Amino acid sequence: MTELDVARAMADGRLPSPTEFHNSKFYRVRISGTGVAWRPSVGEFVYRPPSVWLTDEFCERVRGLPVIAEHPDKKILDGDNFYSRIVGICTFGFVEGDELWGIVRVFAERAAEILNGGAFDSSPAVNFAPGQNIKLQLDGDTLLIEDDPALLDHVALVDTSEGNRGVWTRDADPGVEITEET
DSSP states (O other), X not given: OOHHHHHHHHHXXXXXXXXXXXXXXXXXXXXXXXXXXXXXXXXXXXXXXXXXXXXXXXXXXXXXXXXXXXXXXXXSOOHHXXXXXXXXXXXXXXXXXXXXXXXXXXOOHHHHHHHHTTOEEEEEEEEOOTTOSEEEEETTEEEEEOOOOSEEEEEEEEEOTTSOOOTTOOTTXXXXXXXXXX
């Protein structure tokens, strides 16, 4: 068995999240939802088209995506905050329903312990070329229609203990899956 075998088995539900394999723990993590979501931090709705985010190409693009603890203030990573925040990497992308998911390899034992506590959600950070997206005003609300991002920067693990949630979290489903033992 290889790390790719582990990722595929986790993606299709044959292995739980997390799964320990050699020096790492592997988790199922939502990279992004699609459709419409509300972004409270900027006070706008956003639309991510499934035709962009749920493709084979996007599943390939998430391989190697840094997984970090909390978003940096600058919204995208630089060398200093990469070094201080990195907890793992995304090794495999897949589509589940209307969401893009990934298998994340976590190296740090302390990060794995915290994730296993179930108090974390996921939140992607992306960058777009200037003028690439469309903003509409609808009944006093802003709707940002996103195009294909120029850069997938990272996926942050967001502490939910103080009410923080990822934008793409719907209902009570967290972005970091912890499989219940049966």
